[in-house]
Amino acid sequence: MAKILLVEDNEMNRDMLSRRLRRKGYEVVMAVDGEQAVAMSVSESPDLILMDMSLPVFDGWEATRRIKAEPATKSLPVIALTAHAMAGDREKSIEAGCDDYDTKPIELPRLLEKMESLLSRKPAG
């Protein structure tokens, strides 16, 4: 089953989303800030990254840019998650290199659909 790197600084959101994803059968690893996210994108070699945008150390946009700039991880699909839901957020995320975008609060079926579409495009492994 696919391995998901969940990057989220809010403990409750992290716990909740990770449990829901695990129940759906995904393997979930977690990072709490942008720096850790970049490090784990290499060390854990996940199949997909769910990236919160407001993160400590450096934010999700920056982390995504770094991941996409690294040849080893640049093809990793990244879905941006943001609570802002502001005009321009989507564009900004896409510009930073995110492959898709979803707003919080998470609607699991919608997110799963997006994840599956990306995972099927780039088969795990």
Next chain:
Amino acid sequence: MPKLCQRCVKTKLTRLTMLTSGVALLVSVTLFGLSDAKRFRSGMERDLQTLADVVGASAASALDFDDEAAAAKTLAALEHKPVILRAAIYNKDNKVLASYARPGEPAAGGPPVRGRDGSRFVHGQLEVFRPIQRGADRLGTIFFLVDLSELRELIVNCVVSGIIILAGALLVAFIFSSRLQRSVSKPILDLAETTQKVLEQKDYSARAAKQSDDEVGFLIDKFNEMLGQMERHEKDLTEINTQLRRSQQEALAATEAKSHFLANMSHELRTPLNAIIGYSEMLEEEAADSGQEDLIPDLKKIKGAGKHLLALINDILDLSKIEAGKMDLYLETFDLKTLLEDVVATTRLLVQKKDNILEVRLSPDLGTMRADLTKVRQALFNLLSNASKFTEHGTIRLKAGREIGPDKAEWIVMQVQDTGIGMTPEQLGRMFQAFSQADASTVRKYGGTGLGLAITRRFCLMMGGDVTVASEIGKGSTFTIRLPSQVQEPRAEPDEKTADLLDLPQEGNTVLVVDDDPSARDLLKRFLNKQGLYVECAANGQEALDMVKRLHPTVITLDVMMPGMDGWAVLARLKEDPATADIPVIVLTIVDDTHFGHAFGATEYLTKPVDRERLLGIINKLRHPSVPGQALVVDDEPDVRDMLTRTLQRQGWTTASAADGREVLESVAAQKPDLILLDLMMPRMDGFEFVTEMRQREEWRTIPIIVITAKSLTKEDREMLEGHVQKVLLKGGFSRDELLNELRELVTECVQRAQRADVHVQI
């Protein structure tokens, strides 16, 4: 004025005194003179009568004998009385017995015919006829003619002395009145002076001095009392004004705090709500998995309430933002049909929920519009969800088209019509007011905040349009949104700050220097000014954040050690806000912690004292290029290619052109351009393929690409291009001039962005 008045009162008082005393004196002097003269005259008459009697007595014997000589002798004795000019004695038969004339007096004419007894004035002289008697017998008559010059002299003397007395008395009166009038006029003049002082200096603490207990004293007392009242009022007013100013400042501060609070609120409220909604959803799944079906309805209620709360929060935040003037317009040109289809897709479920049918009728000439995409989308969504909420087993119609207004302006008209419950005229009146759904019970029945329509209306107004409604109870409602097809940027309030901004070089390079030390700021500002850079300064973190929003500077130099919000906090806030995250920040500090700086998103990190050459080097790398570079125009139509090439050349670009994708790749390989203008429909390799190729080469990724196409793009097309090209311009959606203008703007913008990106990010 006051001088004149002083003279006035004094003169008037003196004149008054003089006139009164003058008249009184004149009257008394005249009366005295007249009575004196009368007394003198009667005295004189008496003397003359006595003399006449004496002379008559001595002439009596002469009369007895008609002795003229004796009579004449008697008369001659009158020599000693120089007053007697003439005299005569008449006998019983009234014949002149003897006459006399004062020596030197002409005797011409002789004595007059005897007249009546008594005395009378004739020609300024006095005639006296007096009988000469012995016992009761009349012996004859004696006559005197008296010289009155003595009397006249006396009268003249009397008049002269009268005048002298009058003059003397008046002089004395003048001297006294001049002295005495002061007691009256001085308090009045003092009062006048005080009034003047109060008026001129607004000094209500001044008081007029009271000098007497008379009416003037009373007036001064009342005047002072009045001043006292004015002084109290003035003090009260000043106090009230101070309070008002303080309250105003407090209110402003509170508004500011409210805005900040709202901004933070958005995130802070949504985070716990995420957890509530998420956990309830999770429990719902868990309950389903473990067969505890009975729990599911309750969990669904928790989730539903959470979502409702989230919608409420979103609406309230939106409305507060609009009302605080914090809602900005992000204008962009977009395809209207795509937007409408998108909204329809989003609302389809909502519409079907109550067994409604959605009919969409879009006019074929919809084309593009320039507006705030998100707000148009939300306005439409609100109307559609509103219609679905109040309609059951009915039809909802969405119509959209273009319309030319009376002023020749083009309008986009979008209409949502339902066959729902409709509204009464009273309900219609309250329709667009915040927090007032048609009926309180509707909130319970249909849910929602009642804010959706208020927000929709505000959005439309912000964009220069409006939304109207027509409705009939039981039959349904029709909402119509009208927006200008080209929404204009809202005109900023011309306050001081924006007035300052007008003087700024619009496309220049602005450096924002943030430092709490004024001398450091000044030094840096002067140095950078010399380098041809426009410099603005901020003295603290908050000011810096405000100015960044306002100026959107090219580069920020940021001091770390600042009181209050320090440099790191400022940096974090800048990077947090999407609007400011891409502005390069050069951190200046005495603490050498480069790693920390980069971790926070600083573009460069310099330790103090600042190496100016290094700073300048960095800024020069970041500033907008003053000379454009090489542009590559790719289009298979030679005419279009020419037009675009010429436009770019006029802006100072050097250009190369290519007719198809493969040719471009070769051209790019030969010389890397700074900008590519790309047509999508081309032979051999089309635009899409080209973009894909380009983005696979690391060193080509940073080249900005602007797509100019006549193709109407599908959703898939857009998704494919998104993130890879800077902007898509539709040939059909613009006039030639508009297209060129838009292009000019975009080109400048792209290069600036690429320039920044080059330095700190690899796209």
